[in-house]
Amino acid sequence: MQTTKKDIQLAIRPDVGGEFFQWFNFRLSGQIGEQYVLNILNAGEASYLEGWENYQAVASYDRQHWFRLPTSYKDGKLTIVAELECETIQIAYFAPYSYERHQDLLAAVQVHPLVTLEHLGETLDKRDLTLVKIGDGAAHKRNIWITARQHPGETMAEWLIEGLLYSLLDSDNATGKQLLDKANFYIVPNMNPDGSVRGHLRTNAAGTNLNREWQSPSLDKSLKYFM
Known part of the structure; x- marks a missing residue:
């Protein structure tokens, strides 16, 4: 679900059984130089809320080298801000190991x-x-x-x-x-x-x-x- 680039609304999909969730890994495509604000709306229901304290999402353009994105958690919502240097960026909870x-x-x-x-x-x-x-x-x-x-x-x-x-x-x-x-x-x-x-x-x-x-x-x- 999405509204504008300043409020892209997302939700983390639960594990099979629906009891646990927190992991995410997705790709965002947009315009170079534009800033995108992603809001994960169900972060407040995740399995380990303490994990959001001082948390910063990871991102990569080439899926080899990973860096942190500005991330904040407030009122049950996790907000990630990405300013694109390439048209597509991968964003994940931790650096994936495929x-x-x-x-x-x-x-x-x-x-x-x-x-x-x-x-x-x-x-x-x-x-x-x-x-x-x-x-x-x-x-x-x-x-x-x-x-x-x-x-x-x-x-x-x-x-x-x-x-x-x-x-x-x-x-x-x-x-x-x-x-x-x-x-x-x-x-x-x-x-x-x-x-x-x-x-x-x-x-x-x-x-x-x-x-x-x-x-x-x-x-x-x-x-x-x-x-």
């Missing part, structure tokens, strides 16, 4: 001799859930498990995993080498690829918050099947 980049990451690290990819299972939307194993498997070493993006809207978690993987596998990184001398790593870069692709904040394709599934997981709510 499913395509996720697949590129897995493909890039698998060629390293210390890396093995293991297929853990298939998600409800029939996407692979992949484990990255790094190390020689020596029994005397510690085993370190790291998982990311049970909440798919927390995209910074997979950015961290990307940096961690490349640091561990960089032969010139002294810290990475020391860690691999002492430990084997078992890393799941994205625990919730379905929610990531669907643009969810916290849930998967079934509307399940996977962070609450550890006690009593199920094939119907968590994975289509598990290896």
